Amino acid sequence: QVQLVESGGGLVQAGGSLRLSCAASKLPFSTAAMGWFRQAPGKEREFVAAITWRGSLTYYGGSVKGRFTISKDNAKNTLYLQMNSLRPEDTAVYSCAARTGPPTALSREYNYWGQGTQVTVSS
DSSP, X not given: OOEEEXXXXXXXXXXXXXXXXXXXXXXXXXXOEEEEEEEOTTSOOEXXXXXXXXXXXXXXXXXXXXXXXXXXXXXXXXXXXXXXXXXXXXXXXXXEEEESSSOOSOGGGOSEEOOOEEEEEEO
């Protein structure tokens, strides 16, 4: 059974940094992309970043571009999201996801999801 387990969330002051991790297991060989999404209370799920399986191409949502960096360590089967210059509006539950197609910002296109980790940025 596929498992995606996020960690690294927490409370941080505005301007601070956090690094999220997503440990993946039993992903199918056809997995081609992974991504991060976030959802704040009362808001729709928002695309944060995506990466090809080999890590050669990355994509970012407009609100995080230049501040967040997505990366993968295939030897450890782990996806990362380095978040710098955090703002209160970055507060949300962050979830990682995987899909058998190329990276996309559309959450409905992802086949597998983790449970999420809470990130809270105080002002």
